[in-house]
Structures are given as C-alpha cells and as structure tokens.
Amino acid sequence: MPRLELGRWVEDGVTWLQEHLSWLFDVINSVLTGMYDGVDSALGAPEPLLMAGIFTIVALWLRGPAAAVLAFAGFALVDSFTLWDEAMATLSLVLVASVITIALAVPLGIWAARSRAVSGLLRPVLDVMQTMPAFVYLLPGVMFFGIGITPGLIATIVFAMPPGVRMTELGIRQVDGELVEAAQAFGTSPRDTLLRVQLPLALPTIMAGINQVIMLALSMVVIAGMSGAEGLGGTVYAAVTQVDVGAGVESGLAVVVLAIYLDRTTGALNQRVSPLGRRAMAKAAASMRGARLWNYRPGTAVATVGVVVLALIAGGMNLANSGDTEDAAASGDVGHGRQLDIGYIPWDEGIASTYLWKELLEQRGYQPSLKQLDAGPLYSGLARGDVDFQTDAWLPTTHQNYWDKYGDKLEDLGSWYGPTSLELSVPSYVKGIDSLEDLKGKGSTFKGKIIGIEASAGMMGILNDKVLKEYGLDGEYKVVASSTSSMLAELDRSIKKKEPVVVTLWSPHWAYSKYDLKKLGDPKGAWGKGDRVHTIASDGFAAKEPTVARWLRDFRMSEAQLTGLEQRIQDAGKGREQQAVRAWLKEHPGAVDRWAPVPGGAKKQGRDAGKKVDLGYFPWDEAVAATYLWQNVLEDRGYKPSVKQLDPGPLYTALAQGQMDVQFDSWLPTTHKQYMDKYGDRLADLGSWYGPTSLELSVPSYVKGIDSLEDLKGKGSTFKGKIIGIEASAGMMGTLNDKVLKEYGLDGEYKVVASSTSSMLAELDRSIKKKEPVVVTLWSPHWAYSTYDLKKLGDPKGAWGQGEKIHTVAKKDFAEDFPEFHRWLKDFKLSEEQLASLEAEIQKGGKGKEKESARRWMDAHPGMVDTLAPVAS
DSSP states (O other), X not given: OOOOOHHHHHHHHHHHHHHHSHHHHHHHHHHHHHHHHHHHHHHHSSOHHHHHHHHHHHHHHHTOHHHHHHHHHHHHHHHHTTOHHHHHHHHHHHHHHHHHHHHHHHHHHHHHHHOHHHHHHHHHHHHHHHHSOHHHHHHHHHHHHOSSHHHHHXXXXXXXXXXXXXXXXXXXXXSOHHHHHHHHHTTOOHHHHIIIIIHHHHHHHHHHHHHHHHHHHHHHHHHHHTTTOOSHHHHHHHHHHTTOHHHHHHHHHHHHHHHHHHHHHXXXXXXXXXXXXXXXXXXXXXXXXSOTTTTOOOOHHHHHHHHHXXXXXXXXXXXXXXXXXXXXXXXXXXXXXXXEEEEEOSOHHHHHHHHHHHHHXXXXXXXXXXXXXXXXHHHHHHHHTSSOEEEEEEETTTTHHHHHHHGGGEEEEEEEEOOOEEEEEEETTSTTOOBGGGGTTOGGGGTTEEEOOOTTSHHHHHIIIIIHHHTTOTTXXXXXXXXXXXXXXXXXXXXXXXXXXXXXXXXXXXHHHHSOEEXXXXXXXXXXXXXXXXXXXXXXXHHHOHHHHHHHHHOOOOHHHHHHHHHHHHHHOTTOHHHHHHHHHHTSTTHHHHHSOOXXXXXXXXXXXXXXXXXXXXXXXXXXXXXXXXXXXXHHTTOEEEEEEOOHHHHHHHHHTTSSOEEEEEEETTTTXXXXXXXGGGEEEEEEEEOOXXXXXEEETTSTTOOBGGGGTXXXXXXXXXXXXXXXXXXXHHHIIIIIHHHTTXXXXXXXXXXXXXXXXXXXXXXXXXXXXXXEEEEESOTHHHHSOEEEOBOTTOTTOSOOEEEEEEETTHHHHOHHHHHHHHTOOOOHHHHHHHHHHHHHHOTTOHHHHHHHHHHHSTTHHHHHSOOOO
C-alpha cells in the first residue's frame, strides 16, 4: 500500500498558516500572554505568607478549619522550598487556561445537549482531543506562537476541554424531562427553561466537569514546561533532564499541594454556588449538635472582608518596599533594568556559560531570565525572537540542521570556545575496544546499546545517520536517547559496577577528569572536524542591545577556565549554579571587567577617538590579518573603522584620491612598484611592518624531480601546461609572466592561469587530495606551508628579485588627519611567528569571521592593544 503522506500535508498546512495568518497568531499570543501576565502579577505580588493567608480564607469558606490549616501548611511548605514564584506562575497558567476552557466547553456542551447532530459531530473530535498524546499539542503551539506561555496555554486548553463539554452535556441531558415539559407547558421560553431549570439542576454535574478541567490543566503544566512555559513545569522538566532527585521531589510536592488545594476547593464550590448544594449545607448545619467550631464556615461576606483586608495589607507592603529601592545608577549599571531572555540546553558548557552571563549581566544592571529548553524549541524561540541569545551552539556540524532551518533569522555572534570534538567513550577497564572499528561484533558486550543524550542534539543525528553506518554498526547497536544527565548517571552506575558501557561524549567535558575513560578512535573521520561553540542571538539583537552584543562577540574562554567553572558548578550541586559562578569569579579577579567592560571605562580611549577611518585591503592573507587586527585595535581605542575589500589597482587609486585612508599590504620595492611609480607622489609610505618576504612557485612534495624553476622546462605536460596564479592585477603575476618565465624559457610551454588567491588555494587543496601534480604561485610567509607538505622551487637566476618588505601605505595627508594613528603605524611591527599564528587563527575561524578570529588571537596575546596603540595615562 502506498504511504499516506499525512505528516507532510500537515507540515505544508502549518507552513501555509504561518505565512498567511501570522497576524492572527500574534493577536492571540498578545491576548493570552496579557491575561497570564495580569493574573501572575496579582498572585505573585503579595508576600508569600500573606497570599497563603488569602488561600487559607478561601479554603475556610469552602471546606472549614481543617482544610484551612492544611492549605496554609501546604503553601508554607512550597515557600520553604523557594518555589513560591514558580507555584504562582503555574497557578496563573492553570487559572487562565481553565477560564478559557470553561468559557468554550460549557456553551459547546449546552449546544450538544440541545442538538443530537452537534453531539454526534463533537464526540469523535473530543475523542481525538482526549486520546492524542499531550506532547503533540505543543508542536503546533511552538510553530505558531513560539516558546513561552502561549503554547502551554493552547495545549492545556485543548487537552482539558473534553470533560468540560461532556459533563455539561451529560448534566443537561440528565435533568428530568417532566420538569422541562412542565416549564414549557407554563409558557416558559427555551432560554428561561435553560437558565432557570436545566442549568441549576445540572450544575453539580457541570461543576464536576469543571473540577476535571482544572485537574487536567494542572497535569499539563509539566508538559508545557518543555515549551518554555514558566512555573513548576519548568523546574520539574529541568530536574528530570538533569536527574536531580532532590529538585524533582520538591517541585513535584509543590505540584501536589496545588493539585490537592484546587481539587478540594473546586469540589466544594458546588455547595456554595448551586441551590441544591446550599440547601444541603443548611440541613447539615441545622443537624449539627457539637463541634460547631470545627465545622465552622464563615459567610461569604465575612470571607470577602478577610480576603480584602489581607490584599490591602499586601498592597501597602508593596508600596513601602517600592519606596525603599535604591537608585541603580552605579558606574556599572549599563542595562538599567532591561530584561534579557537567555535560553540554554542542559549541557555542561551551556549551563556554565549561561549562568556566567546571567551573573555578568546582573552585575551590569540587566535583568536576565533563563529558560532551559531542548535544542529544537530553543532555536525556534531564537528565530521568533522569544529568546534573545544562547551560548551553546555547536557549529558547523552538531547544530547544522537547526542553522540550516533558522539561520536567516539568527545572528551568529562568533565562537567563544573551540575546537571541540565528538566521540564515543568507554571506561578504561573495557579491554580491546580502542576504536570505533573495535565495536563491530561486540554488541553483546554492551547489550547492543550506546547510551546517548537528547534526541534533538545534532550529534545524535550524526551518530545514527553517519557514524554507525560508516563502521557497520547500525544493525548491531541501538542508540538510546535520554538526556545528558541520564547518560552521565548511567556511566557512573556502570563504572561503579565495573560493567562495560559505551556512551556519547564530547571534549571538553569534566567527565574525563572524574573518570578513567577512553575516547574511541575515529580512523574514518565519520564524526567530522571539531566544532566551535558559538553564541547565537535572535535577528536584530545586536541593533537592540549593541553593548551586550559586543561583549558576547569578544567573549572567549580557555579550556582551563571552562573546565574549572564546570567542575565548580558540579561540586556546588543542582540549584546552586549561580553561587558557584560567583565563587569562581572571585577566584578570577578582573574577569567581569574583561568580559563585560563598562563602555569608556575599562579600555583607554585614543586622543582621536570617534574619528571614522577607512581601511582598505585586497584578499591576501597577510592583508586580511593586519586589517582586521587593526579594526579591533581601533575600536578598542574608540575609533570608528570601516573595512573595504578592493583589488590592488582600485585600492591604490582610492588612496591616491583620498577616498580611502590606509592599507597594510604594499609589497615593496618589487611587487607593487608599478602602483608606487604611478601614485607615489600622492601617497604616504609609513614604513614596513614585516619582512623580508619572498615570491616563489611551489609544488607538492610528492612531485619528484621538480626542485627548481629550471626543472620545470620540458615538464609542461606533467602539469597540463598550467601554472595556477592569483589575481591578474597582482604585481607578482606581472613579474612571473614578464621575467620569470622568460628567464627560464618557460613562456611558450606554460600558461599562467589568473584566478584569485582563494581559487589558487582551492586548486592546490584539490590536487593534493587527488595526489595530482600542480604548480602554484605562492609567497612567504603563508599558512599553506604549515598546512601542506610543499616545496619552494629554487630560483638560481634570481628572476624573482630580492625579498621584499610589507609596507603600510596611506593617503597623502594621513598624518595631518590622524596624527595619533599615524604614530602607531610608524611603530607597527609583527614577527613571523605573530603573523603566521594570526593568519592561522583567521583561517581556522573561516570566511566571514575574520574580525572575531582576530579578536580571539588578541585575547591569546594579552597586552597587544597597548603594544600596538599605546595611550598615555
């Protein structure tokens, strides 16, 4: 039977709705969020024990003294767990969802009771709503409304509605038909029959349905916590994913307290609101002979007065507290109370960096809130703007699928740690298993299981889709998806029992320092190259919060810092992450000012700070390195540099015309001689900062018998008659065509293929991977010599000329316009080791990340800014 593509049709329908009805979803989101915020503000504003007193009076009014005492004790217990705010958030979610559900369910139930056609139509719909796994309701909620309260409310409403509809219909249908006929016989209108006969008599059954609605709504809050809804659901979910038994029990008991309170109070509400219930209460009160105090129920007026008095006291205390707040205009108050939403996946480096930034931002006057989410909802929330940023994006591999899906709606603020590595690991006592290849045929040893982490993690997809297949393990092993904390718990349990176990891990991770583990080798490279850990923000974040965005772009942590912070958090235990961060920061004085510098405070401003500087470069590696290095340095000194890429000809022309200010890659006296001859009288040579250099042709070392330019003669067919060149406008290309080839008699045998530096390097890489002969134009220094095994072809006739120096060349009146910057550039020097390492760091960072890579290099070379751009104190 052909496959029914229902899932794809649903996805297409969701996409269509997103594209055409986004305005409607925004309106619904605003209304629901506004309702929730209003209720949460009312419930969360009073002091916990005062609010517990209000709940106690309600319990006394409905159930009597015993229930009141137990209610106060239960809510006091919740407060002692420091879960009061979460409990009130959960209660707010339940109340809002219940009110909306009842407002929809009761009319539908009445309609179904009055129309058998409607009843028949609703019955299968309600069956689906009640039996569909509750998790499924979160999916469209997150897609349409993003993470947060609204998806949880929508899922709760849908899940809790069926009993409200069914019990309302049942209650009305159970009303004695003779009573209805009697009312109609006396001329009662259908509307009055419903309101005065059927509903009052059906009210006990309807109230039972309302009780079930509230209970089902409460059961959904934990599931709603998975979509970022606030409250006890989030704490329970965090405890489950982190295997935190203590936090799980505490938050679970808080849910139990709410459940019992809501169940008992709503169950008793029927006696207060229905005529039959009030009549039953009156009879019970009249028949009581003793223990009247224990069965006391205050009147509605008395209970209302008690609630109002406590509410007024709470309001007065809030006003008094608001007057005591201190002015936050301290020197470090950059945020001025602005809220930032930070999301995180419960991975150790994610927890560590997130709580670190929570502390840093709080010290700078922001109000950060944290949301723990799985990777899918987190990236969806970032794309929608529900989350401002997260610090644990593993790119370009682990989280590639999320970046491919949402990348156009996100901002990559650069990597702060790396490279990382993904791996499978086993305890060291597991002998004979040292590589992924060794796992084949050993499935029974590990019970056919590989203990994984969250199913949504990118490394789980790589493991299932690539690694297992590459090593022929996909039929022998099953990857058990769990959570990071569950995987670590299973690892710990197995090691204590000396049982064989294979788990997914990554480096760096504190587990390698706690346990004696072996990383299984990956000779086929199935895991791919190591990722870097990036900070990802919602689109527009940098424009909205430029200071925080700059801090995050400049943020770096060494392996020692990260693992040390992770270990400190592990030692502190669950729920004490921020205290651990504070203790760690005390051991690292200056870290706060380095990672979150107060603008204009920590970094000295240059004398010409604020001036705009136009930096030009052509895409040669040393030019890219020097230009982005100086862009960072100038920004640290308060300048406003802009960077523009041009070919050499247009760049020299722009300098001569004063349209650009300076460039750092003039190869003199040979390579760029033609430009200096043409424009030299309108330029300023600020001196050399590196040299001597050399130009050369190079071949891979496996090309035997070619060690000199002389050896190329007669070997044109070996290289297909081609020498792979760079930009046609480069001076070395002119030297090669006009002098080198002629000097060695190669001009008729070889054609120099003009391309670009990147194209030449790509052809070199391709040829080396295929072990094909190739000859390319290169120069020293260049990172290619450390990446590939190359031979520089000797030049016994000296056709290339003497080695050159790399100069800084500026517009004519540069010294007058930028006297301070001019002084810095006159003294600018980089050693071969410095330049090579800077180029290598930029290559490692990849295209589009040059500035961040240069910043990373600067962080690894402390004091570089003061060395290159000294400012008097």
